[in-house]
Amino acid sequence: MSNKGFKCARCGTCCCWSGYVRLQNKEVDGIAAFLDLTMEEFTAKYTVLTHDRRNLTLIEHEGGRCIFYEDNSCSCAINPVKPQQCRDFPLRWNFSDWEKECKGAQSVDIA
Ligand code: SF4
Numbered sequence: 001m002s003n004k005g006f007k008c009a010r011c012g013t014c015c016c017w018s019g020y021v022r023l024q025n026k027e028v029d030g031i032a033a034f035l036d037l038t039m040e041e042f043t044a045k046y047t048v049l050t051h052d053r054r055n056l057t058l059i060e061h062e063g064g065r066c067i068f069y070e071d072n073s074c075s076c077a078i079n080p081v082k083p084q085q086c087r088d089f090p091l092r093w094n095f096s097d098w099e100k101e102c103k104g105a106q107s108v109d110i111a
């Protein structure tokens with residue numbers, strides 16, 4: 001897939017579907033510091049262990065919305081330190097028919 005011209009439309013859809021947002025160790029430290037929390041406080045309040053027990057993942061609300069997604073402003077509360085997984089969608093990872101969900105894909109010609 002070419003990434004030429006892709007522009008995120010900030011629709012928030014990818015923050016609101018259910019699924020893991022896996023955190024790398026260094027990301028845990030960074031997000032905790034950004035929130036002015038200790039690592040222990042951050043992990044207890046905002047994360048759970050994935051079923052495979054390999055990573056921490058961000059807690060999601062019922063229905064799938066990420067705990068850091070702010071409905072009022074349609075934005076990520078931890079945007080400067082958001083996980084790499086979030087930064088990488090949809091250009092480094094995506095799924096079948098992702099273009100139907102992502103408004104950014106509808107605004108450009110993705111080959
Ligand atoms: S951390 Fe931010 S960018 Fe990632 S899913 Fe949550 S709200 Fe979206």
Ligand code: SF4
Pocket residue numbers: 007008009010011012013014015089090101102103104105
């Ligand atoms: S679904 Fe696509 S357009 Fe919407 S916020 Fe995510 S990357 Fe941006």
